[in-house]
Amino acid sequence: MSAPEFTYEITRGFLPGHRACAGCGQATAIRLVMEVVGPKAVAANATGCLEVFSTPHPESAWGIPWIHSLFENQAAVASGIEAALKKQGKLAEGVKVLAFGGDGGTLDIGFGALSGMFERGHDVLYVCMDNEAYMNTGVQRSGSTPFGASTTTSPAGRRSFGEDRPKKDLPAIAAAHGIPYVATASVSLFADVRRKVKKALGIYGPRYIQIHVPCPRGWGYDEKLSLDVGRQAVECGLYPLVEWESGKVTRVRKIKKVPVEEYLKGQRRFRHLFRTEEGKAQIAHIQELADENIEKYGLVG
């Protein structure tokens, strides 16, 4: 007897047939989030990889009601949805309001609207898919691009070693708004993602979860290694997994601590650092950044 056909209910929230690259960290991340959120939710999504690969009309990978407006207003659109559903009594019935954006849409162009949503205290869970560049438009740098990474607008060249600014610390900025819950997560630690989403869903008010989602095309590694690369980012201290509640750090995930080289050497966007003495000095600086995180959040010991 042959196996029954695969079936996909729209209640799972995010369905196959989407056009994400093979090995896309974001696709895994959004599936994990939607698994926990369930079908009783409404989402506003920024322009970006997730929006583009999930909604080329007439196809949509979404099982929940979902709206895409512009690149930088998803937090405001979500605020409007929340206000409307509050008045309709739907929030009280347990409908969740979500907002999704990439690092570009969240901490650069969408920063103002995000801050406004936090400040006004809307009951919205905002999930940022952090692949550390404007990936959808072709790997241009964002405020979230880490130090030393080569992108198409911060390329390594004869006079440049790539991105020369540190990564904008949006989770700390979000926490500084005093919102009830902020967390960083990595798609590589999928149980941790589920736990944080579940925790956030049980809290009222603005919540922010930033998920590190490796990008095989943009970072330059074999697509099967997405979860390995993500895990290295966590274990070397460059992507600390921290939770804040009402502005105070309440939990961190301890790491084993591996040298940053282990993480950097496997990605084309950092490979140029290994070729010159100046580059190696930058690697040393990156190690300092990792050590600062380890120190600041007590990631080791």
Added chain:
Amino acid sequence: MTATGKKQRRKPPLGIVTLPGSSLRNKTGPWGILRPVFDWEKCTGCNTCESICPEGCIRHLEKKQYEADSEYCKGCGMCAESCPADAITMEEEHR
């Protein structure tokens, strides 16, 4: 008029509303040439593969009997790479 006697409203204008789950008509299986092969003997039932598949096309009908839907599997190999029991291997599939 509909059966209930209510006036039939217009359909939404072109391009405004997209139906949920309509992506299923887009079979992404042909994207890749690799397919995961699951060794059910080695499988520990940890569910990692099903959890992390970017397509969400891995399922198990019985405990420790995992399989991938070749209609949507892009052959990325993340499942094989993350299986703690090394129970998944990627094999070339020729169509």
Added chain:
Amino acid sequence: MRKMIEGSRAVAEVVGLCRPDVISAYPITPQTHIVEELSQLVADGDIDAEYVRVESEHSAASVCLGAVAAGSRAYSATTSQGLMLMAEVLYNIAGMRLPLVITAVNRALSAPLSIWNDQQDTMALRDTGWLQLYGEDCQEVLDMHIQAQKITEDDRVLLPVMVCMDGFILTHTYESVDMPTQEQVDAFLPKYDPLYRLDPDNPYTLGAYAGPEMYQEVRYEIQRDALASKAVVKEVARDFQAAFGRWAGDVVDPYKCEGAETIFVALGSVVGTLKDWADVRREQGDKVGVLKLRCFRPFPQDELREALGTAKRVVVVEKAVGVGAYGIVASEVRAALYGQASTPQVSCAIAGLGGRDITFETLDEMLARAQAGETDFFAGLRTELLEAS
């Protein structure tokens, strides 16, 4: 009920009567009194709405977009720089066929910075897909809000509407207005029944992207429906007259145009000045008439042609500049008259920019220059300020 109130207060009250669920606006002179009055009405429980105090106009429009998409009635108001900042959201709302009414207070655009009235701001947004209604006085403006809400939610339209109201001239003047009752408005305006909405019980995806194989057809439907919405504007104006007993025109409204040799076409509050001036000139034997252009989008070509009839001369009074090409409204008037056996001379008279008063003297100048055959000029220009050329 008759009351003597500030124009902004009249707008706030009538917006309340239209029962918005979500109000979101960012303060900007001279719209501020509207949002302040609304805030007080909400604070006192006179309006039952969620008031979202956004951090920018871009977000104000986005909040309204989200609220309407979620199935509620929303409202915003802005002007000038605020309209420019929310411009991409306005295109988005129209493109997504979401019903929304906003008050677009008319104010000049920076640079230079000016808080005073002209119509450059809404003229710059004539291609957004929003319907545009221009009110002559506070009574008409408040009536327009009720009509606009009905027009925007009509299945034949599904396009947002901006009610344009001259800043300071109408927002900050007191006028004796007849404010409808809640019962009257409830009878005229049905509860918002969205054609599609964000609802977990019936999920849809809104805002998917369109490839080259279909984008053009989506825009074609918007154009088709925008042109067809003219009929709805006219229908709603008639229904409003039947329900509320007031008529201020539907898409155009002629004043003393019968037998007029020169007809002045204008939008907004200057129409009031023109009517008073026309009374005086008519008594002096000048055959002048005034045509109020009430609905600018969709542009009522047929009605305009008919109303201009056999006038020899048309003077379009413009409070905006089509920089590099002269008249914005005049160009559309000229286009509407194109191809007829005989067409009047159409003069574009730019005046009233940045709050410059349009007086009887200005209008005298316009008439004289048009009679002398001038077709494109600034009226009331202070030449002494200009650099010697």
